[in-house]
Amino acid sequence: MKADIFQAIADPTRRAILVLIATQAMTPNALAEHFDTTRQAVSKHIKVLADCELLTQNKAGREIYYHFNPMKMKEIDHWLEQFKKHWEDRFSQLDKVLLNLNSNKNEN
Amino acid sequence: MKADIFQAIADPTRRAILVLIATQAMTPNALAEHFDTTRQAVSKHIKVLADCELLTQNKAGREIYYHFNPMKMKEIDHWLEQFKKHWEDRFSQLDKVLLNLNSNKNEN
DNA sequence: TATATATGCAACTTTTGGGTTGCGCAATAT
DNA sequence: ATATTGCGCAACCCAAAAGTTGCATATATA
Numbered sequence: 001m002k003a004d005i006f007q008a009i010a011d012p013t014r015r016a017i018l019v020l021i022a023t024q025a026m027t028p029n030a031l032a033e034h035f036d037t038t039r040q041a042v043s044k045h046i047k048v049l050a051d052c053e054l055l056t057q058n059k060a061g062r063e064i065y066y067h068f069n070p071m072k073m074k075e076i077d078h079w080l081e082q083f084k085k086h087w088e089d090r091f092s093q094l095d096k097v098l099l100n101l102n103s104n105k106n107e108n
Numbered sequence: 109m110k111a112d113i114f115q116a117i118a119d120p121t122r123r124a125i126l127v128l129i130a131t132q133a134m135t136p137n138a139l140a141e142h143f144d145t146t147r148q149a150v151s152k153h154i155k156v157l158a159d160c161e162l163l164t165q166n167k168a169g170r171e172i173y174y175h176f177n178p179m180k181m182k183e184i185d186h187w188l189e190q191f192k193k194h195w196e197d198r199f200s201q202l203d204k205v206l207l208n209l210n211s212n213k214n215e216n
Numbered sequence: 217t218a219t220a221t222a223t224g225c226a227a228c229t230t231t232t233g234g235g236t237t238g239c240g241c242a243a244t245a246t
Numbered sequence: 247a248t249a250t251t252g253c254g255c256a257a258c259c260c261a262a263a264a265g266t267t268g269c270a271t272a273t274a275t276a
Contacts, residue, residue, distance in 0.1 A: 228268100
């Protein structure tokens with residue numbers, strides 16, 4: 001059983017799938033046309049994404065539309081928050097340096 | 109050659125390393141004490157993280173202090189931004205309701 | 217009803233990744 | 247000067263993952 005969302009987005013093909021499906025729900029076949037691999041390979045990627053709930057299904061006859069689940073993706077954002085302050089701090093430090101450099105010449 | 113930041117954060121041990129080092133720069137040995145693996149295993153994780161520039165080195169004698177590079181982590185945040193609107197949008201919730209209605213009727 | 221289409225699943229192969237062991241090298245300590 | 251410490255690197259092993267092929271099943275169409 002696979003459920004690690006970080007592992008899920010590690011693969012570049014899966015990230016591309018997410019980008020496509022975030023724009024528009026798609027079937028596996030429609031999706032596979034965007035890639036250079038077999039339908040089954042794409043299907044396996046879909047399974048990984050669905051297992052960790054980044055995708056949800058919607059069956060319509062014999063077709064299955066996969067939809068993007070943004071709330072799951074938000075978990076990544078939540079994990080990132082603990083680091084956010086670090087790059088915001090660095091920005092302000094950099095700002096300070098640039099201001100000091102600029103103050104030798106002129107202001108704007 | 110490994111340089112994929114998404115692949116780098118896929119491993120739980122590496123994510124733990126990032127959390128530790130974000131708080132305080134550390135040497136490989138100090139780091140390894142926090143985990144149940146060998147120093148070499150941790151060292152390999154460090155290499156992965158350093159290769160994709162999530163960590164930077166600072167040599168001090170025979171010790172090497174690894175520092176967190178928040179600007180690189182910010183790239184993940186940047187990638188996430190394309191999805192942010194999906195979970196922030198109120199329409200995202202509306203979509204979900206509509207999709208549930210559709211799947212109950214099983215038509216399109 | 218017979219056939220084509222959309223999909224999932226299981227078996228297999230190949231590649232990748234994580235871990236361990238063993239080594240070499242440079243910096244420090246005795 | 248010799249021993250110890252901190253570290254990286256390479257070789258190897260094993261498990262997991264990605265891709266392919268071949269099926270089975272359900273739905274649509276002729």
